[in-house]
Every structure is written in structure tokens, then in C-alpha cells.
Amino acid sequence: MSTRTDQPDTTAGKTSPEKGASPMKSALSLLWIIGIAAVVAVPFVAPSLKLLFTFAMAKGLGVLGVTVLLRAGQVSFGHALYFGIAAYAGAFLMTAMPSTDFLIVLLAGVAGATLASIFVGLFVVRYRGIFFGMLNLAFSMIFWSILEKFYHYTGGADGIRLERPTVFGSALNFNDFGMILYYVLVALMVGLGWYTMRWFNSPVGNLFQTIKTNETRLEYLGVSPKRALLSGYVLSAALCGVGGVMMGMAQGVVTPEYVWWVRSAEMVFIAVLGGAGSVQGAFLGALIYEAVRTYASVYAGDVWQMILGGFLLIIILFAPGGLIGILESLFKRKSDKKGGGK
Amino acid sequence: MNLAIFLLALFDGVAYAALVFIVALGLTLIFGVMRILNVAHGSLYAIGAYATVSLTGYVLALGFAPVLAFPLMIVSAVLVGIAIGGPLEYFLLRRIYDKSEVLQLLVTFAVFMILEDVQRLVWGTQPYFDSSALQVLGNVSVFGVTYTAYQLILLPLIAVVLLLGMRFFLRRTVTGKLITATTEDREAAQSIGIDADKVFLFTFVIGAVLAGLGGALASPTTSILPGMGADMIVLSFAVVATAGLGQIEGAALTALMIGLGRSFAVYLYPEISVLVPYLIMVLVLLVRPEGLFGSPAARKI
Amino acid sequence: MTDALLETRDLVIKFGGVTAADHVSLKIHAGRNLAIIGPNGAGKTTFLNICTGWLKPSQGQVLFEGRDITPLPPRKIVDRGVARAFQIPQLFTEHTALENLLIAVSARDKRRNTVMDMTQIPERAEMLHLLDMVGCADVADTVVVELSEGQRKLIDIAIALALKPKLLLMDEPTSGVASSEKHSIMKILIGALKEAEVTSVFVEHDMGIVENYADEVAVWNNGNMQLRGTPAEILEHPDVIRDVIGEVA
Numbered sequence: 079m080s081t082r083t084d085q086p087d088t089t090a091g092k093t094s095p096e097k098g099a100s101p102m103k104s105a106l107s108l109l110w111i112i113g114i115a116a117v118v119a120v121p122f123v124a125p126s127l128k129l130l131f132t133f134a135m136a137k138g139l140g141v142l143g144v145t146v147l148l149r150a151g152q153v154s155f156g157h158a159l160y161f162g163i164a165a166y167a168g169a170f171l172m173t174a175m176p177s178t179d180f181l182i183v184l185l186a187g188v189a190g191a192t193l194a195s196i197f198v199g200l201f202v203v204r205y206r207g208i209f210f211g212m213l214n215l216a217f218s219m220i221f222w223s224i225l226e227k228f229y230h231y232t233g234g235a236d237g238i239r240l241e242r243p244t245v246f247g248s249a250l251n252f253n254d255f256g257m258i259l260y261y262v263l264v265a266l267m268v269g270l271g272w273y274t275m276r277w278f279n280s281p282v283g284n285l286f287q288t289i290k291t292n293e294t295r296l297e298y299l300g301v302s303p304k305r306a307l308l309s310g311y312v313l314s315a316a317l318c319g320v321g322g323v324m325m326g327m328a329q330g331v332v333t334p335e336y337v338w339w340v341r342s343a344e345m346v347f348i349a350v351l352g353g354a355g356s357v358q359g360a361f362l363g364a365l366i367y368e369a370v371r372t373y374a375s376v377y378a379g380d381v382w383q384m385i386l387g388g389f390l391l392i393i394i395l396f397a398p399g400g401l402i403g404i405l406e407s408l409f410k411r412k413s414d415k416k417g418g419g420k
Numbered sequence: 421m422n423l424a425i426f427l428l429a430l431f432d433g434v435a436y437a438a439l440v441f442i443v444a445l446g447l448t449l450i451f452g453v454m455r456i457l458n459v460a461h462g463s464l465y466a467i468g469a470y471a472t473v474s475l476t477g478y479v480l481a482l483g484f485a486p487v488l489a490f491p492l493m494i495v496s497a498v499l500v501g502i503a504i505g506g507p508l509e510y511f512l513l514r515r516i517y518d519k520s521e522v523l524q525l526l527v528t529f530a531v532f533m534i535l536e537d538v539q540r541l542v543w544g545t546q547p548y549f550d551s552s553a554l555q556v557l558g559n560v561s562v563f564g565v566t567y568t569a570y571q572l573i574l575l576p577l578i579a580v581v582l583l584l585g586m587r588f589f590l591r592r593t594v595t596g597k598l599i600t601a602t603t604e605d606r607e608a609a610q611s612i613g614i615d616a617d618k619v620f621l622f623t624f625v626i627g628a629v630l631a632g633l634g635g636a637l638a639s640p641t642t643s644i645l646p647g648m649g650a651d652m653i654v655l656s657f658a659v660v661a662t663a664g665l666g667q668i669e670g671a672a673l674t675a676l677m678i679g680l681g682r683s684f685a686v687y688l689y690p691e692i693s694v695l696v697p698y699l700i701m702v703l704v705l706l707v708r709p710e711g712l713f714g715s716p717a718a719r720k721i
Numbered sequence: 722m723t724d725a726l727l728e729t730r731d732l733v734i735k736f737g738g739v740t741a742a743d744h745v746s747l748k749i750h751a752g753r754n755l756a757i758i759g760p761n762g763a764g765k766t767t768f769l770n771i772c773t774g775w776l777k778p779s780q781g782q783v784l785f786e787g788r789d790i791t792p793l794p795p796r797k798i799v800d801r802g803v804a805r806a807f808q809i810p811q812l813f814t815e816h817t818a819l820e821n822l823l824i825a826v827s828a829r830d831k832r833r834n835t836v837m838d839m840t841q842i843p844e845r846a847e848m849l850h851l852l853d854m855v856g857c858a859d860v861a862d863t864v865v866v867e868l869s870e871g872q873r874k875l876i877d878i879a880i881a882l883a884l885k886p887k888l889l890l891m892d893e894p895t896s897g898v899a900s901s902e903k904h905s906i907m908k909i910l911i912g913a914l915k916e917a918e919v920t921s922v923f924v925e926h927d928m929g930i931v932e933n934y935a936d937e938v939a940v941w942n943n944g945n946m947q948l949r950g951t952p953a954e955i956l957e958h959p960d961v962i963r964d965v966i967g968e969v970a
Contacts, residue, residue: 281827299828387533
């Protein structure tokens, strides 16, 4: 059993509730199972929320990618790049070969994002902190300009359509395809979320997280810090890619907006809101974010970024554990009846 | 490429480089002293431009001479520095100096997001344009190429004066030496009675004024639109990173390189002109990870 | 004469006007414990930094098992079997003591697993034993930032030992350790090194430790080795008493 204390550091992220089996942890696990069950039930119980949840899960996968990097104490202001590359890869594939199977589209998107991340990653893993964050931003803006300028290939600002792919050989109507996407997303969220948690606790994942605390020692263990960071960078990009290509299929059109820096900022925002470094927080944050945006943007469209920025400041300064941190401290108070908690 | 086009590209590049340098100078000064990359620097640039256009429009509408556009630029820049930069440092950044680099980056990014919407609320999304200052100074002719005196002479002149002034200020004046001392060792500086809080506030305001001044000077030459702040922060970061963070003279050279690269691309390969600054940055950093003039910091173990 | 495990030839490095390594040539033979003593600023840590690839000499070579390792980065030198413990412990501050060792052993074995829980790897028992050996078994599950300076030092050495090196370089292994514990720790440490046939070099200021646990002593001053001999010879030497022991006392 671990006796670590959760230190209030937004970029920290040792708030993982997956270790050990204290009453608090099992209560929280129960909560997550109920949560997943609720998500599974949404299309039947509240069909009007189906699309909201679809977008939230796709975006949540992208946020999960940003979350991975936060675990190494790094922040990328350009991860929408991989969200966008995957979506465009899917769209190009559908344009070139209509009625491709959706699994192939999904794989093509992830492959595109992964390849791009190896290419960009080999460069950006030489940097940390400010440079890492800003160079990622620069790469996303380069790609954004390419999408806008080379409109013969990319459709410019209007983007390109991502036609509905077939599912195991059969062409589905709008509603059936939506249902397929929805449950594939649920499976991806649970599967990749589970995998990411395992990854954090695995030897490779632990080596990656030491980037945050001591690269000198890492080097003196015979490990290249760049390689260790690259492993997580590629994972983070692949996760963003899954989210991006799923979002593309859900919306049926991909535009340069996917890569726009505001989208990257949004992902960072949601990751910090959910609880920096927390897998569950990524999805919880994405859901709350999408819900608030859907209903509030009607009234607050002009000041939306301002609200996000304000919230970001408040979380960083006053609630660095994010939503997950708040949730955990609530459960802690209930389960620590002996009053040992601080 | 004939001589006329060559000269045009050259003049465009120099004028552009001068503007980028002024903004990058503020960014690199703040970083050099406070170790903070102020992402909101781009917003201060945009607000400087908006403020100038609004002020100039208002004053000229009252019937004053267009030459007043010049002092109004300075007024706008100082306003940006004092009314926005000051409170930003005093109420926000001061609380996070002991936090991690990434956290500081997140905070200034949040401020950037807020200020982007502030611009939209105050000035809307319609482009603004006011070239009074440009017209006051008229044109000059060089080898048959006519160019505005404002861009060809005034902007580079101001950039050079600021570069030399900043060097003189940091090395020769008491305040400048206090700043350099604080940069090198904050605790030691405090122990000999330097008020580091004041130094930081002062530095940040100066940096913010430079961002505002960049915007003010850019305003007669370009349409002022939402999003210009985002472009400028990434561009000035590219300049500062290519030069090496905290390198003032290096930033001037890099700005020139990037400005010329971009303007020649506009005439030769217009599609990629936007990308040129980033390509230069990536190429330089591939060969020299710490920038052209930066030196690698070896950690003591 | 047997070949040296580690050999340096004519190492030179300068920082500004200071020559921190001034034509250092020496051989370290397998199975021995060499203590390096000398005043502050003599270039002892610089020597360790060059041998492990952290600093590159402007001139000279470092050979390990007869092969030139001068151009290699530290991680490649670690792979060859040279481990390092630091004057200021270099730990993973957000991980527990046990996890620090598990990370080290995962790195040693080049584990590529991305699904298995690191705390369940087969070497767990081995690492717990190692923690026990350095007297830190009771804090195995404590995050290392909460440990005392002395405990962090010991964890730092344990990490280096976890790599099963052929050569272990230690920078003041007992500084920060309570003086009542210094001797017992060194006894265990040197015993473990002998048992595992690990050669060691340690920088040390405590002459009691040097006298009792070193097979050989090298005296450093002005960026180079001035004297070398058995502890008895060296500690009696008038120059050493004047320049080194005098200063420490």
C-alpha cells in the first residue's frame, strides 16, 4: 500500500485512484462503473443527449492524450494537430476510396497521427517546459496554415467532407451509424482509459513520468530521457488521433478548425479542469465542458474564451486537483472516519 | 526577380522585421529577467494596435492634425503597459513565481484567452484600418521604387534606437544594473537591499509597453483583426527561440532574418510565406537546440 | 600487472580560468575500493563527472575494460556497467523508495512492458532486500521527498546498486548520514560490494571512513591526483596532514 500524499500541484497528477483497495478507492470505482453504465444507457434513456455524449467522448480521448503529457510535467499547446491530422487522414481515405470500412478509417486516422507524432516528436522531445509547449503550438499552426493555403487539396477553410463509411461491408443510415459510433466510442473510452491507467503504472509509463522529477537520474539508469518522453508523446498523439478521427466521422466534415490553437487550448483546459493527470478526469471534464458549451454558448458565445481562461486561472490557483481532486477529497472525508486525512 | 521586386521584398522584410523585433524585445526582456514566457504578450500587441486606431480616429475626428497620430501611439503603448501589464504582474504573476514553469505558462495562456475576448467585446470583429501616420510622412523613392517613409525609415530607426537604448539601459544605468543583478541571483540581490518585487513589476511593465508599441506602430500598415495577437505571440516566440531565450542582440538579427525570409517568400513562393518563420526556427533549432546565440546550460550534479 | 577496469589518460578540462582536471592519468583495478580525498574544489567531483560521461574532457581519454568510452553519453556508460551515486541524491521525488528501485531495475533489464504493474515485477523481492540492506525497509512505501537527507542518500546508493554495476562511483556516500550510523552503513555497503565483486571509487571527507573501508587512497588537489597509496601510508603523510586533513578538521 502506498502512503503517498496528494500534493497540490496542477501538473502533478499522482491523483490516480487505481492503486490499492481502500474503502475510498472502491467507493470511487463503484462510482465509475455506475458512470459508464449511465453512458451506455444514454441513447435509450435520453436520446437527445446522444450527440452531446458522442462529441464529449471523442474530445475526451484527445484530452486523455494531453493528460498523458501532464504526467511527465509537460504541456502541449498544439495537440489539436494530432486530432486534426487523424480526421484529415480519415477524410482523405474516404475521398480516395469511398465506402471503406469504418475500422479501416479509424486505423488510418490513428496511423496518420502516430506517424506525424514520431516525426514531430523526434524534434520536440529535445525540449521541456516553455519550449516544448510553444514548439507544439508552432507545429499545429504550420499545419493549420497548410490546410488553409493549399485549398486545392484540403478544401481550405471549408474543409472536406468525411463521407459515412460502411460498417463491416454494409452501408448504414444516419441513425444506425450514429449508434455504432456511439458504442464504439464507449468501448474506446473504457478500453483506452483502462490501458492508459495500466500504462501509467507499467515500467515504461513510470520511466516516462520520471521526466517530471529527475532526468539526471534517468540518464544514469541507462535510459535516454528523450526516448522515454517520446514513448509518451507518441501515445498521447495516438489517443488524440483516435478522438479526432471519431469526431470527424461523427460530424461528417473536417475543417482546419480541428487544428486551430483554440482547440488545443481547450484540450489543455479540460485536462486541467478534470484533474491534471487523471484518466477519469479527462472524460468527466470533457463531458461537463461539452454540456456547458452546448447550453451556455448561446448566451455566452462572445465571451466563451474569457470564461474558459477565467476558470483555468481559478482552478490553477485555488483547486489544483481539478474535478477529480474535489471528488476524491469528498470521498476521503467520508471514508476517513478516524480523521487521519489532512 | 528584377531589381524593383528585389528592393520591394527587401523593404517589406526590413519593415516587418522592425515590428517583430520590437515585440520580441519585450518578450525576451520579460523572459530574461523573470523566467516567464508571457503568452498574453500577443494580446498586448493587438490591444496596442486597437487602442492606437481608436484614439487616433477619435482625436482626428475632433479636427486635430494627423501628425498627432505619432504621440498617440506612444500614449497607447504606455496605456497598455500601465493599465494592463501592471495589474497583470501585480495581482497575478506575483503569486506564481515559485510555481513550475509549465504552471506559469498555463497562467499566462489563460490570460491570453481572456484578453482575446476582451478585444472582441470592445472592438468587435470588424477590421480596423487607419493609415494617417503613413500618409503624414509620405513616400521616398529608391532606385525607382517608391516606398513609404514610415516603413522604410521610421520603423527600422525606432527598432535600432530601442535596441541600442535597451543595451545602454541594462548596462549603463543604475536601474538597468539592478535589473541585471536581480536576473542573475534574486536572493543575493534581495540581500543587498534590491526590491525584487519592484524590479519585476518595472520589467514587466516595460515589456508590456514594448508589446503595445509594436502594435501601435503596426497599426497604420495593417488591418487590425481578431487573431492578430495569436499570430504575433507565436511569431515573436519563434524569433526569441531562434535567437536563444533572453538574447537581445540575437533577437534583432533573427527578426531581420525571419522578416526577410518571409518577405522574399511572399514574392517567390507566396503559398509558403506564412510558414517561412517557422521553417527557419525549426531548422535553426535542429542544429542548435539552444538557439543561435543561446548557450547550453549544464546542470550541476 | 593486470589490466585496469577503468583507466584515464591525460584528462584535461577547464572552467573559465580554473583547471578542474589537469592531465589526470590513473588506473583503477578490479575488486578494490579506492577512496578519493582532497580539499573542496580539488576536482574530485569533476573527475567522476568525466568518467561517467557527464562532462567531456577537452583532452584525454577514459577507458573502461580497455575500451574508449570518452565520447559516450552517461546512459551508454551506465549500460557498460558503471553506476553512480551522487553527492546530492538524485531521486524520483514523486515516487516511493521502493518504486525508485523498481524503476531502476526496470531500466536495468530494459523492460518494454506497457501493461504490467511495475510494482509486481519479479525483481520486487530483490529490491526489497536491497532496501533492507541499506536500512530503509521501513520506509519502502514512503514518497522519497518525505525522507531524511541520510535516507535519501542511502536510497540513491541503493539505486546505483540495483543496476548491478561492475564499477560504482560514489560522491561522498556518507555525507548527510547521521555520524552514529556512518560506520554501520559503510560496513554493510563495502561488504555488499565485496560480495557482488563490485569495484568502487568513493569521494570521502571523513578520514575515519577512509581509514577503515578503503583499500587504497588517492589524494586530489588542484585538479589532479597528487599521491596514491594504502590508507596507512596516505593518512600519515605530512603533506596530506597539512593540506587535506587540516582543512577538514
